[in-house]
Amino acid sequence: MALGVLAPDCVSSAAYGTEQMLVELLPVFGLAAFSLVLSITGVVLALLVLLTLSYREVVQVYTKAGGSYVVARENFGPRVAQIAAVALLIDYVVTVAVQTAAGTVAVVSAIPVLGPYSLEITVGVVILLAYGNLRGIREAARAFALPTYLFTGAIAAVVVVGVIRELLGNLPRYDPATLPGAVPVGGGSGLALGVVVLTLARSFANGGSSLTGLEAISNGVSAFRKPEGVNARRVLVVMASTLGFLVAGVSWLAHLTHATPYESGYPSVISQEVRAVFGTGTLGTVLFDAVQAVTALILYTGANTSFNGFPFLASFVAGDSFLPRQLTKRGHRLVFSNGIIVLAVVAIALLVVSGGTVSALVPFYAIGVFTGFTMAGFGMTKYHLTHREAGWRRKLVINACGGGLSLLVVAIFAVVKFTEGAWAVVVLFPILVFALIRLNRQYREEEAALAALAPILDVEPNWARHVVLVFVDTLDLATLRALRYARGLRPTQIRAVHFVLDETRARRLAERWRRIQRGDVGLDLLECRDRRLGRASVELIRERTADGRTEVTVLLPRRVYAPVLGRLLHDRTADHIADRISRVPHAAATIIPFDVSGPVQRLSQAHRHGETFTDTRHRLTAQQPSDDGRRPVASEPEATQPQPITAADRSVPIPISELGDRGPATITGRINSVDLTASDGTPVLTCRVSDQTGSITARFYGRSHIKGVEPGRRIRLHGRPSRFADQLALTDPDYRLLPDEASDNVADGTAER
Numbered sequence: 001m002a003l004g005v006l007a008p009d010c011v012s013s014a015a016y017g018t019e020q021m022l023v024e025l026l027p028v029f030g031l032a033a034f035s036l037v038l039s040i041t042g043v044v045l046a047l048l049v050l051l052t053l054s055y056r057e058v059v060q061v062y063t064k065a066g067g068s069y070v071v072a073r074e075n076f077g078p079r080v081a082q083i084a085a086v087a088l089l090i091d092y093v094v095t096v097a098v099q100t101a102a103g104t105v106a107v108v109s110a111i112p113v114l115g116p117y118s119l120e121i122t123v124g125v126v127i128l129l130a131y132g133n134l135r136g137i138r139e140a141a142r143a144f145a146l147p148t149y150l151f152t153g154a155i156a157a158v159v160v161v162g163v164i165r166e167l168l169g170n171l172p173r174y175d176p177a178t179l180p181g182a183v184p185v186g187g188g189s190g191l192a193l194g195v196v197v198l199t200l201a202r203s204f205a206n207g208g209s210s211l212t213g214l215e216a217i218s219n220g221v222s223a224f225r226k227p228e229g230v231n232a233r234r235v236l237v238v239m240a241s242t243l244g245f246l247v248a249g250v251s252w253l254a255h256l257t258h259a260t261p262y263e264s265g266y267p268s269v270i271s272q273e274v275r276a277v278f279g280t281g282t283l284g285t286v287l288f289d290a291v292q293a294v295t296a297l298i299l300y301t302g303a304n305t306s307f308n309g310f311p312f313l314a315s316f317v318a319g320d321s322f323l324p325r326q327l328t329k330r331g332h333r334l335v336f337s338n339g340i341i342v343l344a345v346v347a348i349a350l351l352v353v354s355g356g357t358v359s360a361l362v363p364f365y366a367i368g369v370f371t372g373f374t375m376a377g378f379g380m381t382k383y384h385l386t387h388r389e390a391g392w393r394r395k396l397v398i399n400a401c402g403g404g405l406s407l408l409v410v411a412i413f414a415v416v417k418f419t420e421g422a423w424a425v426v427v428l429f430p431i432l433v434f435a436l437i438r439l440n441r442q443y444r445e446e447e448a449a450l451a452a453l454a455p456i457l458d459v460e461p462n463w464a465r466h467v468v469l470v471f472v473d474t475l476d477l478a479t480l481r482a483l484r485y486a487r488g489l490r491p492t493q494i495r496a497v498h499f500v501l502d503e504t505r506a507r508r509l510a511e512r513w514r515r516i517q518r519g520d521v522g523l524d525l526l527e528c529r530d531r532r533l534g535r536a537s538v539e540l541i542r543e544r545t546a547d548g549r550t551e552v553t554v555l556l557p558r559r560v561y562a563p564v565l566g567r568l569l570h571d572r573t574a575d576h577i578a579d580r581i582s583r584v585p586h587a588a589a590t591i592i593p594f595d596v597s598g599p600v601q602r603l604s605q606a607h608r609h610g611e612t613f614t615d616t617r618h619r620l621t622a623q624q625p626s627d628d629g630r631r632p633v634a635s636e637p638e639a640t641q642p643q644p645i646t647a648a649d650r651s652v653p654i655p656i657s658e659l660g661d662r663g664p665a666t667i668t669g670r671i672n673s674v675d676l677t678a679s680d681g682t683p684v685l686t687c688r689v690s691d692q693t694g695s696i697t698a699r700f701y702g703r704s705h706i707k708g709v710e711p712g713r714r715i716r717l718h719g720r721p722s723r724f725a726d727q728l729a730l731t732d733p734d735y736r737l738l739p740d741e742a743s744d745n746v747a748d749g750t751a752e753r
Contacts, residue, residue, distance in 0.1 A: 001232035004145025004232070006220050007239045008302040009095060010213030011148055014155065014246035015295050016102045016358050017044070017210030018254050019269035023183055023261050023359055024203040026176070028195065031630070032184045034255045040200065040253040044207045045244050047405060051214055052240040054377050055401030057395050059221045059232035061383065067218040068372040069313065071379035075386070078320055082436045084375035085317045086429060088215075090368035092310035095212065096303045096347040097354070098361045100125045102268075103299030105358060109271035110292035115264065119356035123348055125300055131343035133307040136452065150297040152242055155270075158705070159249030162277040166256050172276050176260040183261045198416060205413040208366045210247050213302065214240065215372055219309055253277070265357045270295065311339025321443040322436040337624035354421070364414075367429070370409045376646040377403020377546045464549040466491040471556050471577065472498045472523065475512050478557040480596035483521060484556055485592055494521050495675070499528040499536050500711045507710070513706050514676055514683075522677035529672075533573065533581040545586045553582050554589045556597055559596050657694035659721050659728060666718040667696065668738070669728075671711055676704055689715060697729040704737075 021318055025033030055685045062070050069088055073081035078386035104122045108115040166173040217236045224231040250270055253259070259272035267275075274291045275532065278284035315336050318327040331337035353361040384392040414426050468491040470482050471547070479496075487492050496513070500506040506525050513523045528536045537554070546553050556574040578589035656667055669689040677684045683704040688697055698717055709715070719733030 001145055002235045003242075004148040005236055006223075006305075007148050007167060007242070008157060008217045008236065008298050008303045009099065009216055009305045010239055010302075011152060011243055011246065012099065012102075012295075012302040013210045013212050014243060014250055015106070015151075015270050015299060016098075017207055017247055018250045019261050020206035020209055020359065020362055021203045021251075022254065022269065024199055024206055026183050026260065027186045028199045031176070031258070032186075034258055035090060036200070037251050038205070038255055039333070039444065040203050040246060041659075043204060044194045044210055045248060047208070047209055047212070047409070048240055048247075049296065050398070050402050050405060051211065051373055052399045053212065053217055054234060054373075054380065056233050056400055057130045058218045058376050058381050059236060060229040061380070062218070062221070063224075063228040063232075064222050068376035068379065069316065071383075072375040073320075075379040078322070078440075079437055081375075081687060082317075082322055082433050084379075085313070085436065085610055086320065087368045087371035087375065088219075088313055089310065089317075089432075090364070090425065090429070091212070091372060092306040092313070092637065093343060093346050094364045095306045096126060096129075096343060096366060097350045097356075098209070098212075098358060098365055099303035099306075100129075100297045100347075101351065101356050101358050101361060103296045103303070105266050105268050106271065106292050106296035107666055109267040110289055115266055118265070119351065122351055122356045124350055126303070126344055126351070129300070129304050129307055130340055133335060133628065135329065136335055145296060146297040150743045151265075151296040152246065153295050155246050155249065157402050158274050158277050158291065159246075159253060162253045162256065162368075170391065171256055173256070174260060174272065174276070176258060179260055179262075181262050181264060183263055185260075202414050202416045204223060205366060205409070205416055206362055208409055208413070209362050210243070212365060212369045214243075215369075216305065216309070217374070218376070219313070269677075278490070294725055296555055304436050307340055307343060310343045311336030314339040314342070317436070320440070322440045324439070325443075348369070360421065363417040364425055367410055367422060369427045370406045370413070370431075373406035374403050374410060376408055377401075389566070403468065421430050465493070466551050466553065467493045467495065467544055468553045468555060469540070469544070470494065470496045470521070471554060472509070473494045473557075475509060475516060477599055478559050478592070478596075481594050482555045482557040482592040486521070489553065492551070495538065496521050496523045497526060498523060499526050499533055501528060501531055501595065501711075510674070510705070520678070522675040524673040524675040525711045526673045529712070536586055537577050538580055541581055541584045541587045545584070548554040550586070552587045554578075556589060556591045558591050558593050560593045586745045605713060608647070655693040656691050656696055659694075659696065664718065664720050666716060667691070668714070668716045669695075670714055671709065671713050673711055674709060685709070687715075689717065697724070697727060698733055698735070699724065699731050707734075709739050 001575060017040065018037060021037050022033055025036055025040075029036055054713060058067070060072060062074070067088065068084045069081055072084040093544060100122045103125065104118050106616070107121065114121065129186050148503075162171060175180050217232050218240065221228055221232045224235075250273065253273040254269055257273055257276045259269045259276065263268055273290070274288050278287040278711045314323055314327040317323045317327050326338050327336065327342070329336070329338060350361070350364065354364075377399045381396055381403060384396040384399065396715075414422055418426065466489075468489055470479070470486050474480050483494075483496070492646075498506060498509055510525065526536065526540065541552050541554065544550055554577075556578055559576040574591050578591055581587050581589040654670065659665055659667070667689070669691040671687055672690050672695065673688040673735055675686050677686060682702055685700040685703040685706060687700075687709060688695055688699060690696075696717075698719075714737070715739055716736045717730055717733040718735070719730040721730060722732070723729070
């Protein structure tokens with residue numbers, strides 16, 4: 001069962017490894033490539049033996065999941081281990097892209113008419129795999145073990161039958177020169193030594209893709225029964241032996257049949273070998289289709305293993321604070337949903353950029369794979385030098401050689417494949433390692449700051465005043481819910497605040513507030529000329545907490561819509577404002593969510609049944625339309641025209657900051673806010689007027705609205721300053737509105753007595 005579950009990624013690479021070697025050899029060496037491919041396959045198999053011996057030591061010592069990441073972390077520390085983490089994460093992403101692309105090649109090799117839609121099919125398979133894993137498909141299901149044995153048996157049968165037919169002398173051979181669309185076949189004569197070496201190196205680098213998935217056993221060793229190390233070693237040897245047989249068999253059949261890669265990627269080399277071995281008769285066609293089906297099945301299954309490995313590794317690294325901690329969260333089906341989504345998105349992006357062909361994806365492949373091999377080999381070398389257990393010298397030589405040769409493969413691949421896409425991995429790799437280390441430092445600094453300041457904040461005194469501000473955009477159910485919550489906090493004072501971005505809308509809000517709100521919470525209309533709500537919010541909070549004795553809580557109503565449509569149709573202003581306010585001392589921001597779907601359904605049902613909504617409170621009845629279609633405000637007094645200030649009231653001007661209880665005074669300033677409160681059932685219109693030196697409050701008793709008195713307007717007030725709620729105020733002053741550019745020789749910042 002373990003072999004079937006953990007081996008698909010590794011065993012399935014036999015389907016494209018030989019083909020990738022021939023892609024490099026044929027254009028340079030011509031038909032001699034079919035002989036050279038055997039030599040390069042032999043080198044790849046020798047490397048396979050060495051890496052298998054090396055990983056036998058890994059699974060014996062480290063019986064927890066994590067593979068080369070755990071080896072590097074335990075022996076080199078968490079920072080160096082991020083090299084292995086990045087390597088494995090890249091490996092998982094490219095594995096999804098390569099395996100699904102190769103699986104689609106198997107499909108279109110059997111059904112060529114689907115060839116032009118290869119990329120669409122591949123992307124669809126990735127989306128399907130991601131959806132299935134989000135729904136809770138587990139890699140350990142018995143269904144995932146079956147493709148491994150079907151593919152192994154099918155390719156083994158192809159190899160055996162092919163060898164028998166060759167011995168009988170009736171195995172057909174392709175002529176690459178007569179195959180339209182095949183990879184060009186070179187002459188192979190007069191080649192310079194440099195070209196020969198470079199081509200062989202490129203072919204070997206491509207062939208190294210056959211060894212991908214070898215680390216799967218070490219990544220999943222914790223899933224084995226006890227003794228985990230012994231059982232894992234047995235499965236590792238069987239898996240490596242199976243892979244070696246299949247790769248050698250496919251290369252040998254390519255040598256015999258001259259199966260040639262195509263520039264389009266299909267039909268694949270292995271499909272041509274199957275066709276040559278089984279023939280074109282009825283039985284041969286059935287067997288051909290069956291082999292292509294199991295080939296596609298194991299390749300897609302191999303891609304699915306990454307949907308288990310990537311999220312698990314990402315959660316492991318995130319648990320060490322080197323990746324965002326959202327990757328440690330499990331969904332309601334106990335899968336790492338965020339990791340699955342990230343893997344699917346990045347893999348699809350890679351497929352789209354590369355065109356979804358295996359040859360274009362291979363340059364991204366082996367660098368991550370062999371970097372992981374390198375870290376595992378050198379990590380075990382360090383382990384043997386440190387612990388010096390029985391037989392450590394022999395094990396040290398094996399692991400050191402495995403790590404050294406893997407590092408050599410990485411260097412070869414980075415050089416010979418640099419212009420074919422490997423440059424992206426070469427550039428991205430150190431950037432990702434640095435990003436992970438930098439993220440870890442950020443997490444550590446935040447944790448240290450929170451821990452260090454906790455005793456200081458714990459001994460701060462309770463504040464004398466607690467002011468709750470409800471930020472209001474419109475008066476609706478969400479706002480009323482926030483107001484109800486504010487009353488439940490029982491603060492010293494509750495104020496509603498609306499930042500004026502549109503004067504017409506602000507006036508309508510004020511009218512609706514007077515009619516609907518029950519009067520215990522006043523509405524402040526604050527000017528916000530530059531439309532920067534975050535800055536205006538911070539300035540307001542700092543003003544309210546300037547006395548050093550006031551704590552401010554800001555309530556932000558947020559309407560919650562459908563997850564996808566809501567993000568497209570509505571912004572996240574509340575989150576932005578809350579983020580800015582949270583940085584101000586002695587202030588806290590609380591978002592009050594309100595689900596809009598409930599009222600929408602209720603209103604829709606009411607309309608279907610012909611029902612209407614009416615408010616039983618008296619002050620709402622005045623909103624009903626009159627005969628002429630307008631909405632009169634029955635309880636609203638007539639708008640009062642501004643009262644002029646006579647010349648007899650003028651005297652020597654002084655700044656507002658110097659005002660005191662000195663008798664009547666006339667001041668000039670700009671209205672910052674307007675709100676309506678109640679005192680013993682009597683409405684009180686309160687204005688905050690400021691100049692360059694300070695501010696003062698004007699209170700108009702018995703007035704709920706004064707025409708033209710709104711935030712942003714310049715005004716002249718005359719009255720006797722007095723103290724109200726420990727603040728300087730003018731009660732029922734005379735007033736006159738001024739134009740924006742005053743021509744009366746009285747500038748802002750002066751007062752007249």
